[in-house]
Amino acid sequence: MDDFSLSVKRTGGSAEPYWHDLTVPIISESMSVLDALIWSRANADATLAFRCACRVGMCGTCGVVINGRERLACKTLVANQLDTSGGAIRVEPLRRLPVIKDLVTDPDDFFRRLTIVKPNLSPGGEAGEPAVITPDSSERLTIAPHRECIYCGLCYSACSMVGTGAGSDREFLGPAAVNRAFALVEDSRDRSTDERLAVLGGKQGVWSCRTIFECTAVCPKGIPITLAFQKLKRRLLVDKLKGFFRLGRRR
Numbered sequence: 041m042d043d044f045s046l047s048v049k050r051t052g053g054s055a056e057p058y059w060h061d062l063t064v065p066i067i068s069e070s071m072s073v074l075d076a077l078i079w080s081r082a083n084a085d086a087t088l089a090f091r092c093a094c095r096v097g098m099c100g101t102c103g104v105v106i107n108g109r110e111r112l113a114c115k116t117l118v119a120n121q122l123d124t125s126g127g128a129i130r131v132e133p134l135r136r137l138p139v140i141k142d143l144v145t146d147p148d149d150f151f152r153r154l155t156i157v158k159p160n161l162s163p164g165g166e167a168g169e170p171a172v173i174t175p176d177s178s179e180r181l182t183i184a185p186h187r188e189c190i191y192c193g194l195c196y197s198a199c200s201m202v203g204t205g206a207g208s209d210r211e212f213l214g215p216a217a218v219n220r221a222f223a224l225v226e227d228s229r230d231r232s233t234d235e236r237l238a239v240l241g242g243k244q245g246v247w248s249c250r251t252i253f254e255c256t257a258v259c260p261k262g263i264p265i266t267l268a269f270q271k272l273k274r275r276l277l278v279d280k281l282k283g284f285f286r287l288g289r290r291r
């Protein structure tokens with residue numbers, strides 16, 4: 041059984057962050073980075089802290105930075121990383137979130153920004169049950185990929201605009217919140233579109249995006265998040281132009 045070198049960025053207590061180098065055996069061809077972390081905690085250091093739950097890429101709790109890139113640890117194969125990294129794997133906590141301990145970050149800011157766009161469907165009034173969008177409709181095709189989000193925070197960590205305006209009324213919402221808002225804005229059953237568009241077009245909204253595609257590149261579900269930004273920008277502009285024309289006609 042071959043070994044490989046696993047370096048984990050560790051933080052805890054009052055000590056400065058440091059790299060903890062571990063030697064880990066390659067247990068199988070399908071060994072994931074999460075398996076390596078679990079092995080390390082069981083066999084080398086029981087104090088190593090990280091999160092995981094489903095181990096199949098569904099719960100979104102195991103997001104970390106592996107060899108400089110945001111990834112789900114449970115879906116990242118050790119073998120693939122060793123092929124591209126010259127035989128070593130470095131694991132760090134997600135960026136732009138406070139670190140609680142080792143690889144465990146505090147997601148409060150991430151979820152707080154989601155609440156700003158009202159992340160739940162607001163049907164409003166009486167609706168027939170069940171209120172459906174048919175599977176083959178263009179509305180469903182538009183919305184479906186954007187509803188795949190598992191709120192893992194990888195896009196938030198990768199986005200260089202997250203953190204701009206922090207603590208002020210210009211604090212950028214970030215990719216996950218905008219993606220969720222887009223899915224609801226495009227949903228004909230929802231009745232809070234105007235409210236959401238006001239937030240998305242405001243100081244915290246889509247205009248902070250520089251279209252660098254980092255969010256889309258790291259999304260483990262392949263959600264075209266940048267496309268959501270672009271479509272929202274276009275809609276906001278069209279709505280604004282319509283407003284001008286209506287105003288012009290009244291004069």
Ligand code: FES
Nearest residue numbers: 095097100102114
């Ligand atoms: S453990 Fe659930 S996504 Fe990785």
